[in-house]
Amino acid sequence: MKSVYVETYGCQMNEYDTEIVKTILAQNSFEIVDDVESASVVLLNTCSVRENAHRRVLQRLSILKELKIRRPTVILGVIGCMAQNLKTELLEEKIGVDVIAGPDSYRNLPDLISKAIGGGKLADVLLSRVETYSDVFPTKDEGANAFIVVMRGCDNVCSFCVVPSTRGRERSRDPEGVVEEAQRLASMGFKQVTLLGQNVNSYCHDDCDFAELVQSVSRVDGIRRIRFTSPHPKDFPKRLVDVVRDNPKVCSHIHLPLQAGNDRILDKMRRTYTQREYCALAQHLRSEIPELALSTDIIVGFPTETEEEFQDTLSVVREVEFDSAFMFKYSERKGTLAERKYPDDVSDEAKTSRITRLVELQRKISFKRNSQCVGRVFDALVEGKAKKPNQIFGRNDANRIVVFPDNGAKPGEFVSVKIHEATPNTLIGKAV
Helix, strand or coil, X not given: CEEEEEXXXXXXXXXXXXXXXXXXXXXXXXXECCCHHHCCEEEEEECCCCHHHHHHHHHHHHHHHHHHHHCCXXXXXXXXXXXXXXXXXXXXXXXXXXEEECCCCHHHHHHHHHHHHCCCCEXXXXXXXXXXXXXXXXXXXXXXXXXXXXXXXXXXXXXCCCHHHHHCCCEECCHHHHHHHHHHHHHCCCCEEEEECCCHHHCXXXXXXXXXXXXXXXXXXXXXXXXXECCCCCCCCHHHHHHHHHCCCECCEEEXXXXXXXXXXXXXXXXXXXXXXXXXXXXXXXXXXXXCEEEEEEEECCCCCCHHHHHHHHHXXXXXXXXXXXXXXXXXXXXXXXXXXXXXXXXXXXXXXXXXXXXXXXXXXXXXXXXXXXXXXXXXXXXXXXXXXXXXXXECCCCCEEEEECCCCCCCCEEEEEEEEECCCEEEEEEC
8 A cells, every 4th residue: 555644734724625535535445644754655734824834844844845755656746736836846847746636636646646656746726617526425533523525716816815826716505415414424423513604704605605605504412612713804695693502502703804904904915995994894793793702814015105104004903902813024925916016025124024013913812802701611622732741731712711720621522611811812710
């Protein structure tokens, strides 16, 4: 049997795709191994969305090239978004890549690898308008949470985002396949699933919208929590708000990407909403859904952003008071509209200054909101060992990390924890 080792870089979608790849390869007589030294095939499942993931993959490839020098028969492959976006560069001889496969070409991996073993470099990066892998139920290791991809691709074409060119047009899985996958996961002991898509509130399959899909998954016996990510602020339907508010299985946490707080920058980003529209939506969600936690994504230093326009972003953060945020300095991505039209003209010094101030502000807000949880009791879904000795951690309904003394609970179990301390990133308590 050919042995395959897979490393994953990037987002939750990539983690899920790795499980799909492992399933497809295992069904084709490949052995999945967890040690690169014992593998005859090494695959890197890659991401092009963030500069850091891109850089890490290139660094890893330089190390794996040394592996190929020691073991010339090893097949090295790059799959996923980076493969789609940088096919020509990756096939250069100096990098040592033998196989390239884009996100819609995973079914062809067994054939690509087999041909590469015979010699030559092969690539398949064709995008599909129909591929959803709905009939492939991915391999899933033990854990607390399982991802289910409900749709692939994106039609939004935000100017900074590479996803439309690496993952293709938006298409939704059939709801029956999603529910069947949830049933399989529940039978394996998973109590929480996270429904994934680039813009889940655009999900549509025949007469089933995303709100109905969430309701269908919630009827699966054994599933106690449902999360989803990410919705787009441009179209948050009332039916979905009602489901989050009224269905006890749906977590009171919404990740609502802001990206920027200035209208001119939002327009250049092609985000299709204004600052006021975003803030009004955030206020509406908080008024409709008790205990709601809001998280977000923010980019600083988008081309032509001025200091005054960055101050608008800070103003939105102060007004909305996000529970948490993923914050990034803008980095130009190949194949995006921004790369073609907008020179990256904000200095790194300015970007660093802005993100430092943004992180400082968000930490204060996160600490304030977490401190409101002190004295309360939450059900934490255990995920594993905490960094501190003899401590374990989980997450509550609002996706806050909860750390408490190890009481023997295993990943996937629920523990009631009374909170006695808070930090900007963590709730600390004891099991009750």
